[in-house]
Amino acid sequence: MNDTAAVEPWVRRTATPKLDRIMISPEGVPLNVTVAAAGARAGALALDIVIILTMITVVTIACLLILWGFGVAFAGSPEAFNGPLGVLAVIWIISVFLFRNAYFLYFELGDRAATWGKRAVGIRVAARDGGRLTAEAVIARNIVRDVELFLPLVFLMQTSTQDTASSFTAWAGFIWVLMFLLFPLFNKDRLRGGDLIAGTWVIQNVKKGLGDIVAPTAAMQTEDETNPASRYEFSEEDLSVYGEYELQTLENVLRTGNEEALETVAASICQKIGWQPGSGDERIFLEAYYTALRARLERGMRFGKRRRDKFSRSE
Amino acid sequence: MNADLAVQTEGDAEISRVALRSDRFRLEREGDWTRLEQIVTQMEKGRSKRLSDEDVLALPTLYRTLLSSLSIARENSLDAGLIDYLEGLSLRSYFLVYGTQTSLGRWLKEFFAGGWSRAVRAIQVEIWIALFVMVAGAVVGYALVAGDSDWFYALVPGQFADVRVPGASEEALRGTLFGSEDKEGLGIFAAYLFSNNAQVAILAFALGFAFAIPSILLLIHNLALLGAMLWVFAQRGLTVEFVGWLSIHGTTELFAILLAGAAGIHVGRAIAFPGDRSHLAAASAAGKRAALVMAGVIIMLICAGLLEGFARQLVDNTAGRYAVGYGILLFWLIYFIGAGRRYRESGS
Numbered sequence: 001m002n003d004t005a006a007v008e009p010w011v012r013r014t015a016t017p018k019l020d021r022i023m024i025s026p027e028g029v030p031l032n033v034t035v036a037a038a039g040a041r042a043g044a045l046a047l048d049i050v051i052i053l054t055m056i057t058v059v060t061i062a063c064l065l066i067l068w069g070f071g072v073a074f075a076g077s078p079e080a081f082n083g084p085l086g087v088l089a090v091i092w093i094i095s096v097f098l099f100r101n102a103y104f105l106y107f108e109l110g111d112r113a114a115t116w117g118k119r120a121v122g123i124r125v126a127a128r129d130g131g132r133l134t135a136e137a138v139i140a141r142n143i144v145r146d147v148e149l150f151l152p153l154v155f156l157m158q159t160s161t162q163d164t165a166s167s168f169t170a171w172a173g174f175i176w177v178l179m180f181l182l183f184p185l186f187n188k189d190r191l192r193g194g195d196l197i198a199g200t201w202v203i204q205n206v207k208k209g210l211g212d213i214v215a216p217t218a219a220m221q222t223e224d225e226t227n228p229a230s231r232y233e234f235s236e237e238d239l240s241v242y243g244e245y246e247l248q249t250l251e252n253v254l255r256t257g258n259e260e261a262l263e264t265v266a267a268s269i270c271q272k273i274g275w276q277p278g279s280g281d282e283r284i285f286l287e288a289y290y291t292a293l294r295a296r297l298e299r300g301m302r303f304g305k306r307r308r309d310k311f312s313r314s315e
Numbered sequence: 316m317n318a319d320l321a322v323q324t325e326g327d328a329e330i331s332r333v334a335l336r337s338d339r340f341r342l343e344r345e346g347d348w349t350r351l352e353q354i355v356t357q358m359e360k361g362r363s364k365r366l367s368d369e370d371v372l373a374l375p376t377l378y379r380t381l382l383s384s385l386s387i388a389r390e391n392s393l394d395a396g397l398i399d400y401l402e403g404l405s406l407r408s409y410f411l412v413y414g415t416q417t418s419l420g421r422w423l424k425e426f427f428a429g430g431w432s433r434a435v436r437a438i439q440v441e442i443w444i445a446l447f448v449m450v451a452g453a454v455v456g457y458a459l460v461a462g463d464s465d466w467f468y469a470l471v472p473g474q475f476a477d478v479r480v481p482g483a484s485e486e487a488l489r490g491t492l493f494g495s496e497d498k499e500g501l502g503i504f505a506a507y508l509f510s511n512n513a514q515v516a517i518l519a520f521a522l523g524f525a526f527a528i529p530s531i532l533l534l535i536h537n538l539a540l541l542g543a544m545l546w547v548f549a550q551r552g553l554t555v556e557f558v559g560w561l562s563i564h565g566t567t568e569l570f571a572i573l574l575a576g577a578a579g580i581h582v583g584r585a586i587a588f589p590g591d592r593s594h595l596a597a598a599s600a601a602g603k604r605a606a607l608v609m610a611g612v613i614i615m616l617i618c619a620g621l622l623e624g625f626a627r628q629l630v631d632n633t634a635g636r637y638a639v640g641y642g643i644l645l646f647w648l649i650y651f652i653g654a655g656r657r658y659r660e661s662g663s
Contacts, residue, residue: 025413111361134603136604205407208399291335298336
C-alpha cells in the first residue's frame with residue numbers, strides 16, 4: 001500500500017513527496033494519492049465550524065422572531081404562551097444537536113465524501129484500504145469527532161463561565177483538546193483519532209484537464225517541406241544528452257512557458273548539443289527537439305530501458 | 316508491442332500520420348476519456364439524475380478502460396501532462412464507482428432491517444463485560460453509601476442531590492417520584508435529556524480507544540451514582556417505587572448506555588489485542604461495527620428521552636411504570652435477538 005512501490009518510475013513528482021501514497025484499486029491498479037496536509041484539514045474544520053455556527057445562529061434568530069411574533073399574538077394571556085414556547089425550545093435543542101452531528105454525516109455520505117469546508121479546500125474522505133467508503137466508517141469517524149472536539153469545547157466554555165471551576169479542570173480540558181487536535185501531526189498519514197477508528201483518511205482531490213498535444217507542429221509526419229519542424233534533423237548524439245527529467249521539464253516549458261523561457265531553454269539546448277542558436281523560431285525548434293527526444297526515450301522504454309535524467313548512464 | 320496501438324481504422328488516417336506512438340495512443344482514446352470526464356463531473360456536482368441511462372451504464376466500462384489506458388500510458392508514454400490527467404481522472408471515477416453508493420435513507424432502511432441487531436449480536440462478549448461492570452458499579456455505590464453515608468456526596472454531583480440526600484424524609488422523597496413536576500416543560504426537558512444522555516453515550520464509546528479503560532470507569536461511575544441513590548430511597552422503604560420511577564425510561568436508557576460502553580470496550584479490546592491483524596486494521600474493523608451499534612444507541616436515547624420527559628410524568632403509578640418500562644425492554648431484547656437473522660443464514 002505504501003512505501004514499497006515508491007521506487008516505481010511512474011510515481012509522480014509533487015511538491016510534497018512526504019504526503020504521497022499509493023492506493024491499490026480493487027482492479028489491482030496502483031493509484032497515486034496525496035494525503036491532505038494538516039493545514040488544509042485545519043482550514044476545512046474551521047470553515048465547517050463557522051458554517052455550523054452560522055446555521056445555529058440563523059435557527060436561533062428564527063426562533064426568537066417566532067417567539068416575538070407569539071409574544072405579540074398572546075399579549076393578553078401568558079398561560080397560552082407556554083405551549084408554543086415549549087415546542088420552539090424542543091425544535092431548537094434538536095436542531096442544534098442535528099447540526100452538530102448530522103452535518104458531517106450527511107455531506108461525507110454524499111458522492112463527494114466531503115463537507116462544504118472540505119470541498120472548499122479540495123480534500124475528501126476515503127477508505128484507507130482502497131475499498132468502498134462505507135456508511136459505518138463515516139459514522140465512526142464522526143462520532144469520535146464529537147469527543148475530540150465538541151465535548152471538550154463545551155466543557156471548556158462551561159468551566160470558563162463558572163468561577164468555581166478550578167483551573168486544573170480547565171487546563172485538563174485544554175490539554176485534551178490539544179492532544180486530539182495535534183494527533184494528525186504525529187503520524188505520517190495525518191490520521192486523526194476518528195480516522196484511526198474508522199479506517200479512513202483524508203486525501204486531496206485532483207482535477208486536471210486534458211492538455212493539448214505537447215508539440216502540435218512537430219507531431220505530424222509529413223514528407224513535404226511546408227512543415228517548418230521537418231527542417232530539423234537530430235542525430236543520435238544530439239538526443240543522447242538528456243533523460244526523462246529533462247524531457248518533462250521541456251514539456252512543462254512548451255505547455256506553459258513564455259517567449260523568454262523558450263529562448264533561454266533553446267539556447268541552453270543548442271549549447272549542449274553544439275548547435276548555433278538564434279534562428280528566431282525557438283518554439284518550432286523546441287517542439288522538433290522534444291518530439292525527437294521523446295520518440296527516442298519511448299523507444300527505449302518499450303525495450304525496458306529507462307533513463308531517469310541526464311546524469312544517469314544511457315545503455 | 317501493443318496490438319491495439321497498431322490497429323488503425325480507415326477513418327483514423329489523420330491519426331496514423333502522427334509521429335509518436337504514444338500520441339497516436341492518446342488520440343485514439345481521448346474520446347472515451349472526455350466522455351467519462353463529463354459523466355464524472357456531472358455526478359460530482361450532484362446531477363447524476365440528469366445523466367442518460369446509457370451514460371450511467373457506461374460508467375463502469377469506461378472506468379475500467381481508463382484504468383487500462385493508465386497502465387499502458389505509464390509503460391509507454393513520457394507525456395507527463397497526459398499521465399497526470401489519467402491519474403486524476405482515474406481517481407475521480409474510482410471514487411464514484413466505489414463510492415458510498417448509499418443515501419442516508421437507504422442506509423437507515425438496511426440498518427433497521429437487521430444491520431443494527433447483527434452488530435449488537437456481534438459484540439455480545441463486550442455486552443456481558445459491560446453488564447458485569449455496570450452491576451458491579453451499582454453494588455459498589457450502594458455498599459459504599461450504606462457503609463458511610465458521606466460517600467453519597469462524593470458520588471452524586473450537587474445538581475441531582477436537591478432533596479434526595481441521606482436522611483431526607485419519606486414525603487420529600489416520595490414527592491420527587493410522583494407528580495411533582497409541572498407538565499408544561501416536559502417537551503423541553505425530554506429534548507434536553509436526550510441531548511445530554513447522547514453525549515454521555517458518545518463519550519462512553521469514543522473513550523474506548525484508550526484500551527477500553529475510560530469506558531469501563533465511566534460505566535462504573537454512572538452506576539455507582541445510581542446505587543447510591545437507590546440506597547437513599549431504600550432507607551425510607553421506597554425501593555419498589557424508585558425502581559419503577561427509574562424503569563420507565565431507565566430500561567431503555569441504561570440499555571443504551573450499556574451498548575455504548577460495550578461498543579467502546581469492543582474498540583478498546585481490538586486495539587489492545589488485535590489478534591493476527593495489524594493494530595490499525597483491527598481498530599477499523601471493530602470501529603465500524605461499533606459505529607453501527609452507536610447509531611442505534613442514539614435512536615434508543617431519543618426513545619428514552621421521550622419516555623423520561625413524557626411517559627414518566629404522565630404515568631403516575633408504580634404498576635404502570637413497571638409495565639411500560641419492562642414492556643419496552645422486552646421489545647428491545649426480541650428485536651436484538653431476532654431481527655436480521657434471515658439475512659445472515661442466506662449470506663453464509
